[in-house]
Amino acid sequence: MSFENDTVLVTGGASFIGSHLVEQLVDRGADVRVADDLSSGETDNLAAVEDEVEFYRGNLKHWRFADEATEGIDRLFHLAADHGGRGYISNYPANCATNMALDNIVFETAVQNGVEKITFASSACTYPTDIQTERKRLQEDMVSFDERGGAYADESYGWAKLMGELSLNSFHEQYGVDASSVRIFTAYGPRENETHAIIALIAKAYAGQEPFQIWGDGEQTRNFTYVDDIVSALLLANEKITDATPVNAGISEYISINDVVEAIFDYMGEEPPEMNYMTDKPVGVRHRAADTTRAEELLGWEPENTLEDGLAETIDWYTANRDREYVRENLETLLHER
Structure with a gap:
């Protein structure tokens, strides 16, 4: 799959998933532009490709900035959102x-500027909550815009992702305009922050929290999916849907x-410490x-990474890039703020 000679915009491209996507697009020969307000992303996430991408910093809820960011673009991956764990x-x-306003402004400016293909990073949170009390794998047609009562998002x-x-x-x-939506299920991996489940649990273990809070x-249960597999799905959807x-x-x-x-x-x-189950x-x-x-x-997509493989990569990244004492002293803040 080649994106050679395509000019590609990744909104939220300095974020966790976005930065991995940017790297893959660069590897595939794309001319990549990133638009990000750095509210949760970091320019350090793009360190490996910083000399090969065009970076626009600004708020995509502002029409003028969104119009500027989408000008001259062939393909758009829209990942920017206000979100967390x-x-x-x-x-x-x-x-x-506010993501509802953000999405509409990005889509409208993109279409007006002649963007040919748009891929939207949606979420498993679009699925009705009342069908997730038991183990029932979620199929795309369990959400419907055509049937009364066909939506009951999380x-x-x-609801914003569904809209x-x-x-x-x-x-x-x-x-x-060619369009596709990828419903992302509980992604994890290097560069994710501590407000999300996997990194939060790694941070607590790294900090030696005891009793260990769950x-x-x-x-x-969740279907924790490694970031490389998510990126693969986004690229394929942009190409094929x-x-x-x-x-x-x-x-x-x-x-x-x-x-x-x-x-x-x-x-x-390490031996697991005493567990404190916080049911409130x-x-x-x-x-x-x-x-x-x-x-x-x-x-033609299926995930390739096991939980064990993904956790190994993620733990190695976290312990190599986070100071243990800093995590210990700031754990509560890290767990609750983007």
Whole structure:
């Protein structure tokens, strides 16, 4: 898959997933532009390709900046969003709701500037929460804009992502722009911050937290998906989907928080401390995993990284780039702020 001679914009390109995507696009020969306000991203995330990308700093909710960022672009990957882990989206619903304005401004300026292909980073939070109490793999058609009661998204963040999909579909219908939406399921990996589950658990272990705090009873499950697999799905969707069809990017395995904690301490070669299960904390839905049939059929995509492989890469990155004493002293702040 080559993007040679294409001018590609990645919004949120200095962020966790965005920076990995930027690196892959550079490797594939694209001329890459990044637009980011650095509210959660960092220019250090782009260190490996800083001399090969064009960086625009600004707020994409401002029309003039979005218009400037999308001018002269062939392909757009729209990842910019106000987001965080479960604690963040539960405590800052209004912040997350502003994503609806952000998405529409980016899509409208992109279409007006002649962008040919748009890929939107959506979320598993678009799925109805009431069907995630038991282990039932989520299929794309479990969300519907055509049936009464066909949508019941997960908090303001999920509703905003769902409206982003609807908006992009509308731009496709009216203007004919090639479009795709990738529903990302619990991504993790190097460069992610501590407000997200995997990095939060690694940070607590690294800091020697005792008793070790786990939100909920630890038996809630997610399909933790390594960032390289997410990036692969985004690239394939941009290449192969044109009609705004949404597609899942996630593993089909149910992995409990307790399983992750055990795997972290096992890799770090340490005995797990006493556990403090904090059942008063927000934990989201009980079970979540993706049905990847559509991704396999439309993209030829399936995840390649196991939890063990992904955790090893992530733990190695975290311990090499974070000072243990700093993490210990600032743990609570790191866990709750973007």
